[in-house]
Amino acid sequence: MRIVITRKFMMYFLLAILIMVGMMNVSFSAGSLEVTALTDKSYYWLREIVNVHGNVTYNSEPVHEGLAAIEIGRTPSTTLSLRSVPVGAVPSESWGVEILSLVPCDAGGNLKNNFKRGDCAYFMVTVRNNRMFPNEVLITISIYDNDTIPLKFTSVKTTIDPEETFAFMPGLWIDDWASPGDALVYANVLTDWPRNGGYPYSPEKQATFGITEVDESVYGQGFLETTLQAPNGTFEASLRLSPEPPPGHYFVYVTAYSQGRSGFTATAFMVNSTYPGSPPPRASFVYEPPKPNYGMEIEFDASSSTAEGYGDSITSYAWDFGDLLNGTGKIVRHTYSDEGNYTVVLNVTDSEGLWNTTSRIIRVKTIHDVAVISIQCLDMIYSDWSVTISAIIKNKGNTPETFNVTAYYNNSVIEVLTISQLSAFEELTVTFTWDTAGIIIPANYTVKIEADMIPDDVNITNNNLIYEPILARLLGDVYYDRHIDIYDVVRVTRIYNATSTEPRWDPQADLRPDGQINIYDVVKVTGIYGLEY
Template identity: 30%
Template sequence: MNRPRYVLLTITFLCILTFATVAAASNDYGILETNITLNVMTDKLEYILRDDVTVNGTVMNNSSPMSNMLVAIEIIGPIGFKLAYRTATIGNPDEVWPLKIEEIFIKDLDYNPINTVKIGNLVFFGATVRNKEIFSISNIYITLTVCDASGIIIDAFQLYEGSINANTSISAARTVYIPTWATPGIAKVYCNVYDREPKDIGIPWLPEVIGEYQISRTDQGMFNGGIPLSNGTSHPPGIYEASLKLSPQPYPGTYQVYAVGGYSPTIRPWNTTTFNVLDTESPPQASFTYSPLEPYPNQTVTFDGSSSSAEGYGDVIIRYEWDFGDGSPPVIKTGNATHPPDPTATHMYSTWGDFVVTLNVTDTEGYWSTTSKPISVKSPYPTANFTWSPQKGFINGTMTFNASNSLLGWDVSKQEPAPIINYTWDFGDGNVTTTANPVITHVYTNPGNYTVMLTIKDSVNQTDSISYVIEIQNKTSPPWDVNNDGKCDIRDIAFVAAHYGELEG
């Protein structure tokens, strides 16, 4: 009998049959069709501006929930723009990922690293991804999704598509404009790496990495370290979810959502759904800042309403009306949709005190909105203050008085600080001394409580006074209290050491 040949023919036949079955069960991407099913939905079918959008779904193998896998999510807008890239984690995948997101970085236009971005500026957002393997990896698709501090998506884009050589890192960056409607504070940027675009049934190479950065209305630069990285939330078996927030001017129309489960290179359950963004009429949101924050009389204050937003696709603010709260006529600036008005205004307060500034903005649809903020105009007079040492003095002991913490006044005519030109000390024992130096010493010869009054005068003859009561005890300072602070401690030793050798004998 030729049993070995019969067995070989049987195995060959089964292999051919299996291959044919697999090929028949594959789609155009070479992905196997299995009993694993993935569904995707959104929490609503229709949204308007500034709405939160939640994408969620389940991944099941027959009736059993799947775990320890990643789900790629891509949302594409009506005219093909990318709204968001996200990756949701189900369970706790313990794979050794071949790639690593080493850093998410931001750089200014001179390519200096920063972690705080000023609203209204154009900057670079980028990422560095490393191939940890000893062989080259192709089909790399790196993306970023940039949000503001309220979670509104500012931009989403592809950073890089190609391959990464063995044990090599690649960095890529793209410019992003931080719009004037962006909310300041701690914001997030999401970095994801797929083997192709999720809409083409691409799956994640590794879990999503989240970077935190700062959005500011006034500052830009590198403050308090770099950009910290973290991973997203893990979801229970069979469940995934990702959230995003629409901008105040979202493009109206139908958005396509793609979700792909990364179970294996050939098993990629996927699904798609849609939602609609409605073009609704809505009033603008008025907002403004001003500087300096504590002005003096006759000092120019700049008010900036560029943080106001026209709520709705294509809407534009065409009128800014400023009421400075001091009885002066309002400042009105107007324009049109193609030539919007200047959102800034300047004002000088003639007197000091507290005022309320109100901004009213109107958009192209005729809707308007107001907002108000208090402003405190500081007194131009200097502020006297002083300290003394020791806190309790001794008869015939030296007391030191220091007025260095007095605050300067303001020269209203020149719009500049007015320096303090003299300090007049009334020590309460009949001695009154005027000096240009803020530090002075005095010796009391009798015990008791004394009221010490300081009067300061600045360069424009503005004055201020302050007084404190000090105690002089009916005893002399012990000889070993060499610094006359009323205590004998290590400071006396340090005092002696510092002055050792200054006198002969």
């Protein structure tokens, strides 16, 4: 059989290809971008700022809108940092693949804004593929401390199905030497590694989080912000080297993207193995608890001290606690016998015999402070019902406390509980039972939990907390339309025999609140069938 390919067929075939390519956000524009990249120096020492900058042109004209991906690595395949920065302005276009959100969180995915040095910080990045076909993506996360030092980097390669999202939540350890204060996390999504010519699918996302000491003090040299717009045809980004950067060559790979075109370049710089004058170590320490009382053991931790040199190490830690007593070791414990301000001095010595000191004033004082941290209660309740209200109470002071906690609905007392000898810095969950017999329905109510003001309480504003609104209606009106009908019966009977531990559990169907749906609940709703109020 002979197949004849006509000119008309070829035109339709090419048109189909062009349409498909257009869906892929790829252009057949002739030529590629010309990219140059430089560092401000050819060699660096520890803690110096590395500035990467360059130009992007097309047909010798500066690019007005584009993105540049900058990958810096210790070896050609080991990445230290990866950022995407504007070339001129950020392109104003719809992104086929984009980052929807970037959130610091705990291991359970719950929002968390602060992490101590030495903690594991988690970051949830959500990426969406808006296209009608699968896309392979490279997702990266870089975190920087308050001194712009890249702390950790991680990545994942995956394929996202059409119009689907993908969530990536890695855990990254915060170095003990990280500078406390505002820190930044950057998330990027690219076609591939810049070293392989990959470029950004869309602009990077950034989020701020806090790196704290145990006393939540903030130090550091201030964050060097990256602008959201650069002069036309240019890009720039900076980072600071760590206190112990491995010496040798570092590679910089840069790819640029603009209007369907891309370009690539690379450069390198050197990190010296020696520092002029052999820098001394850097002494640093934290202490816990942050608000110590006399007679309380305090832990002093010098893990944040650094030797300030690759391959160097700290050999000794000497402490002066400011009360004529001394100690040695990276982590030590000490107890003060009286209130007062004590100047604690730490002296560290490195393997080269160089030393450095630092000092901090430790305020030892009795502090009284009790607080209501949270309230948990149903948003919808019934009359003639038993409602459980939970609250977390915390002793934020540094001495045990005994006090009363009262639960109110509107201005009426629900219950009073006595908390005895709650330890310093400890939390306690308390439970109140609210008998709603006789309340007005339908109506909204407010629940307040209030801790008594104790003598010398330093902060009475945190002694109470309010939870509202709580909607009350007639017992049996499960569907809440002010009419007891078949909808209410169905909502109870459809989960018959369910218990409070099951996913299908509905507390609104537990009309006799006992943690299970049974015949008593059915009788409750059918016994007033047809009633309106």
